[in-house]
Amino acid sequence: MAKRVAVIGAGVSGLSSIKCCLDENLEPTCFERSDDFGGLWKFTEDSKDGMTRVYRTLVTNVCKEMSCYSDFPFQEDYPNFMRHEKFWDYLQEFVERFDLLKYIRFKTTVCSVTKRPDFSETGQWDVVTETEGKQDRAVFDAVMVCTGHFLSPHLPLESFPGIHNFKGRILHSQEYKSPEGFQGKRVLVIGLGNTGGDIAVELGRTAAQVLLSTRTGTWVISRSSDRGYPFNMMITRRCYTFINQLLPPCFINWIQERQMSKRLNHEIYGLSITKGKKKKFIVNDELPTCILCGLVTMKTGVKGFTETSAIFEDGTVEADIDIVIFTTGYIFSFPFLEEPLQSLCRKKIFLHKWVFPSSLERATLAIIGLISLKGSILSGTELQARWATRVFKGLCKIPPPQKLMAEVTKKEELIQRGVIADVTQDKLDYILYLDELAVCIGAKPSLPLLLLRDPRLAWEVFFGPCTPYQYRLVGPGRWEGARNAILTQWDRTLKPLKTRVPPDTPKPASTSHCLRAWGGPVLLASLLLIYKSSLSKWMQDRLSPQLGLCFGCAPWSSW
Ligand SMILES: Cc1cc2nc3c(=O)[nH]c(=O)nc-3n(C[C@H](O)[C@H](O)[C@H](O)COP(=O)(O)OP(=O)(O)OC[C@H]3O[C@@H](n4cnc5c(N)ncnc54)[C@H](O)[C@@H]3O)c2cc1C
Numbered sequence: 001m002a003k004r005v006a007v008i009g010a011g012v013s014g015l016s017s018i019k020c021c022l023d024e025n026l027e028p029t030c031f032e033r034s035d036d037f038g039g040l041w042k043f044t045e046d047s048k049d050g051m052t053r054v055y056r057t058l059v060t061n062v063c064k065e066m067s068c069y070s071d072f073p074f075q076e077d078y079p080n081f082m083r084h085e086k087f088w089d090y091l092q093e094f095v096e097r098f099d100l101l102k103y104i105r106f107k108t109t110v111c112s113v114t115k116r117p118d119f120s121e122t123g124q125w126d127v128v129t130e131t132e133g134k135q136d137r138a139v140f141d142a143v144m145v146c147t148g149h150f151l152s153p154h155l156p157l158e159s160f161p162g163i164h165n166f167k168g169r170i171l172h173s174q175e176y177k178s179p180e181g182f183q184g185k186r187v188l189v190i191g192l193g194n195t196g197g198d199i200a201v202e203l204g205r206t207a208a209q210v211l212l213s214t215r216t217g218t219w220v221i222s223r224s225s226d227r228g229y230p231f232n233m234m235i236t237r238r239c240y241t242f243i244n245q246l247l248p249p250c251f252i253n254w255i256q257e258r259q260m261s262k263r264l265n266h267e268i269y270g271l272s273i274t275k276g277k278k279k280k281f282i283v284n285d286e287l288p289t290c291i292l293c294g295l296v297t298m299k300t301g302v303k304g305f306t307e308t309s310a311i312f313e314d315g316t317v318e319a320d321i322d323i324v325i326f327t328t329g330y331i332f333s334f335p336f337l338e339e340p341l342q343s344l345c346r347k348k349i350f351l352h353k354w355v356f357p358s359s360l361e362r363a364t365l366a367i368i369g370l371i372s373l374k375g376s377i378l379s380g381t382e383l384q385a386r387w388a389t390r391v392f393k394g395l396c397k398i399p400p401p402q403k404l405m406a407e408v409t410k411k412e413e414l415i416q417r418g419v420i421a422d423v424t425q426d427k428l429d430y431i432l433y434l435d436e437l438a439v440c441i442g443a444k445p446s447l448p449l450l451l452l453r454d455p456r457l458a459w460e461v462f463f464g465p466c467t468p469y470q471y472r473l474v475g476p477g478r479w480e481g482a483r484n485a486i487l488t489q490w491d492r493t494l495k496p497l498k499t500r501v502p503p504d505t506p507k508p509a510s511t512s513h514c515l516r517a518w519g520g521p522v523l524l525a526s527l528l529l530i531y532k533s534s535l536s537k538w539m540q541d542r543l544s545p546q547l548g549l550c551f552g553c554a555p556w557s558s559w
């Protein structure tokens with residue numbers, strides 16, 4: 001009999017989890033508390049239901065070829081970066097194509113997930129749900145928690161002395177939908193993540209003045225890279241990951257800072273990262289211009305508030321503030337899990353490969369989507385779900401809880417003593433993380449084999465963008481269309497741009513396009529291959545501990 005799996009949440013992660021269950025002949029039932037799928041991508045005019053969702057003008061920040069389900073490319077005429085409505089349309093097409101709707105129970109909230117008394121033998125869970133006031137209980141063989149990273153707003157009011165005396169309006173970005181109501185106001189935006197950047201830019205065009213306060217600063221990158229190609233497709237490549245693992249971190253840092261400063265002198269724009277703080281990146285095409293035009297004014301962190309003013313850490317005071325918007329991010333939680341599992345899952349360090357709680361004697365509960373990646377979360381959650389479903393079926397094994405817990409406890413101790421860095425809040429390297437999961441299920445393409453069998457494809461896989469289709473070339477879940485999807489990824493990228501082709505334009509020569517897009521990486525990788533063969537042993541012996549650190553900071557994997 002097929003194993004019954006409860007999938008909690010029908011966002012991007014929930015949808016891929018349902019499909020992965022079906023691919024593995026498991027029996028999914030998805031519970032979604034709202035009345036539609038798509039999670040935060042389902043726009044609503046207000047936020048009365050308390051759900052975190054996109055705002056009206058949100059545009060994706062990872063391009064379509066790097067941000068699709070691995071066996072379901074976007075239609076070729078979709079723009080590379082798209083408004084949220086288009087992205088939701090894509091999710092709808094996915095749901096229709098794989099007939100997922102019938103597995104989702106809408107308006108059904110999962111209230112509790114508890115181990116059955118015989119859990120240590122069966123691994124089963126009692127799941128209590130509520131649909132329009134009526135409770136229901138069912139037994140499941142496994143549970144996939146897909147409730148997202150953004151369950152409730154992080155509103156750190158206690159860090160801002162005097163905020164309770166402030167007479168103006170205070171809101172969190174979760175409430176923000178559009179610039180309506182902000183016309184003519186003096187607005188202070190606190191927090192410079194992607195949301196802070198977007199909202200500051202949008203209000204810069206409507207409000208009387210926008211002040212953008214940041215404690216740390218950030219690198220600002222654009223959606224397009226040199227020559228206008230989508231940024232993610234240019235930097236997320238195996239050849240760069242390969243190089244990244246070879247070079248010393250100080251050298252990579254140096255290149256990175258040079259590249260970032262070449263595009264924009266962050267210091268003169270008030271954006272540069274405070275010394276000693278962790279590097280971070282946002283994607284924003286307009287923020288520098290808005291600062292240049294005086295539509296947005298950069299400010300340091302806020303020290304405190306009076307009834308109408310904000311006092312900043314550099315001693316400056318801004319009077320007559322009408323509205324303060326906290327774009328200070330979100331917190332996640334799993335209120336339906338029992339203790340101590342609930343508290344354990346809130347510490348990412350306790351999740352084996354960011355998916356399985358280390359303490360469980362049966363690996364029948366997986367957290368899908370609790371990752372920050374330097375790239376699309378969608379591709380990461382899909383591979384997590386592919387792996388989790390195979391673990392549920394017993395086709396992939398994970399180490400026993402005693403071993404995992406011992407490892408975590410040791411790691412925690414080393415972090416506390418300052419021996420190793422706590423990287424649980426950092427964004428994971430996209431290729432390294434996806435490869436790690438792909439290895440678990442046997443879906444990582446082998447480059448030497450590929451080179452022998454299909455050199456053209458091998459070339460594209462190594463030097464081209466690491467699109468999600470690469471994880472459908474081999475192993476379980478292999479997709480016949482993967483090869484073609486990889487070889488045509490640039491066609492789909494360029495197609496939506498070909499809306500005006502002047503009659504006298506020469507046909508684009510594919511070779512010259514390839515040279516432009518790949519010339520740099522090919523040359524670099526070739527040089528480094530030679531370099532590696534002579535120096536790899538030396539590097540292994542002396543530099544390997546440091547190399548681990550550089551994954552997070554190479555320019556080519558910096559998103
Ligand atoms: C404003 C914003 C913009 C973003 N833009 C991008 C982008 O451009 N590119 C990118 O790659 N990533 C982006 N992200 C990251 C985003 O996290 C992922 O793209 C993705 O949407 C995450 O999907 P998810 O399914 O994990 O979570 P969510 O979309 O949050 O879905 C979780 C679902 O679980 C349901 N749920 C929660 N609790 C329960 C319960 N107890 N019972 C039943 N159902 C429940 C919710 O109703 C919801 O539908 C963005 C995030 C935000 C906040």
Ligand SMILES: NC(=O)c1ccc[n+]([C@@H]2O[C@H](COP(=O)([O-])OP(=O)(O)OC[C@H]3O[C@@H](n4cnc5c(N)ncnc54)[C@H](OP(=O)(O)O)[C@@H]3O)[C@@H](O)[C@H]2O)c1
Pocket residue numbers: 058059060061062156159173190191192193194195196198213214215216217218283327328329330
């Ligand atoms: N598609 C898109 O374009 C898009 C748009 C928006 C969001 N997103 C995604 O949505 C997710 C959430 O983004 P987000 O920007 O809302 O949150 P976020 O990435 O967590 O950033 C929040 C920022 O708030 C500031 N902050 C946090 N705690 C603070 C405190 N106690 N006091 C003062 N400042 C504090 C920090 O910036 P400082 O320290 O620098 O001040 C931090 O970077 C991310 O995954 C993001 O990529 C995507």
